[in-house]
Amino acid sequence: MQAETPTLDDVARLAGVSANTASRVVRNKGSIAAATRERVHAAIDTLGYVPNRAAGSLASSSSMIIGVILPSLSNIVFPEVLRGIHAGLAGTPYQPMIGVTDYDLGKEQQLISSLLAWQPAAIITTGFDHTDSARRMLEGSGIRVGELMDIDGTPIDIAVGLSHRMAGKAMARRLIERGYTKVGYVGHDWTDDRRANARYLGLCEGLAEAGHTLAAEERGHDASSTRAGRAALAKLLAQDVKLDAVAFSNDDMAVGGFMHCLAGEISVPNELALMGFNGLEIGQSLPKPLSTILSNRFAIGKTAVELLLQAGRSSDPQIIDTGFSLLDGATT
Amino acid sequence: MQAETPTLDDVARLAGVSANTASRVVRNKGSIAAATRERVHAAIDTLGYVPNRAAGSLASSSSMIIGVILPSLSNIVFPEVLRGIHAGLAGTPYQPMIGVTDYDLGKEQQLISSLLAWQPAAIITTGFDHTDSARRMLEGSGIRVGELMDIDGTPIDIAVGLSHRMAGKAMARRLIERGYTKVGYVGHDWTDDRRANARYLGLCEGLAEAGHTLAAEERGHDASSTRAGRAALAKLLAQDVKLDAVAFSNDDMAVGGFMHCLAGEISVPNELALMGFNGLEIGQSLPKPLSTILSNRFAIGKTAVELLLQAGRSSDPQIIDTGFSLLDGATT
DNA sequence: CTGTTAGCGCCTTCAT
């Protein structure tokens, strides 16, 4: 169907140089006479040469692959991190290779192993929780490792994210400031989602600092979703504890809660204030924009990639706080 | 930090066989004595051997990579397709390598070129629109090619998706059935989104069959989003044409429209009926579930991968219709 | 059923 794929030798021959020189031009490495460089580039163009990455990886024992391990794709947050990663990779020859763990550390370990088989330039994963074996593989690989989303822990190499405990605390402070004291909590199943748990703990801590405690809470057994949030708020209110505000584990849940209030004609925030976490677009498009905390997902992905590609692993771990900010909204 | 990564030779030596035999065991290829197989597996376990994919790819000029090219990650639809792809790949040694085009055919072409440099087992992309060069590369590569989302066209190898024209028609029929005759349209910028355009055309076609035409339309210049939908519906209604129903380019836009109605106290569907496309979770969690058409994104991804991995490219292209279904909802 | 022999296409090291 198509002529033989041209190799570096073909390019070299056409340009009248050695394969080695052609390789140097392609990789932009070492010093090369301007004239030769041009001849090689011309040859590349006329032949339509594309380097064989497998050969390159084998010879250099390192590839232009960035291994990316995400806990989930159902939650819009991670595609947004992935967008950031893509943005950071734009214009570079690196390609992301993706795996999804479903919040399962065993799957993460397996993915790390398969990804390392490609000798990637870096591996990006989330959080600080890994199996011992996974941690050993990452440490021993010598490649750069990014642990995303969270910064409350000790990174293997670099961590990029925000303090979820602090974010939880900020939610509490905000509610207190606005005069709410009977605060309830609605969460999804966070047995495997440490960060939601951290926000919960921060929330409690923040309330405690003001001399309050959670008045009631309801935690579903499903993943976070609008539907789950709606159902869970209904359940929480059925507990018949007098509440003036509800903090949600995230925006998906909070939007669901808002829907419940709409359907049940509960006036927000007069009768009940709602607060989310993430700052998703959907929350800001509600008839009343959701009061929430903006996490910078895109920036997390982009920043991580940029740092990871900059240089080799340094002696001691590094933490990059991408922060968070309060979105005022109209639901508190 | 860690001992030399063990190679196939190490495994072979420990198992007392030749490297080739060890390779056969690893790849589960050719017939091997049960006893040898066990010995090799034992050696693999004790050494913690993981095959070097680059070497394998180079030697076999084909890799365990599936190139996946998506137009966008901002639209939840594509992460869901990706989820399907992952599901189809689960338990296989294949890994997806991802690229995002932002609906730019030039970027698609470039991505195809970089992905082919890895000699992937297959490439998955969307739609039938490609640059000539991109098409030639895909055809000439000889590898399997999946074109996803749409089936109204001629595939290079296989197409998996649904007829967006038919889906648009189904929207029209549904509205007509319910007695709506003054139908408006709200769309996002679909200069680069052929499928939204196809649904629009199908919608017009369906209305025409019943002797009607679009009463008014409003097309934004932004990508689809809840926010854009909200704004666009406001603009449409400001045109002051008497409407009894509005069809949206997709659910994101329709949810935004719903928000506008909530905020403006427009009763849905009494004063205005709303209809979306996609069947996203958020639409079904509204106080009134959105009337919409369910596209089977997950199935599209999963089916495509399964077919692509089954065998080599056959002589003539194949079309797989994953269909769509009406979600009744309460907004029509 | 298993072993032997050659590369795959590129990069690294060492010369020049």
Added chain:
DNA sequence: ATGAAGGCGCTAACAG
């Protein structure tokens, strides 16, 4: 600034 030689780890023939 460029070239020559060797090998990365694996798999594809071919033998036997």
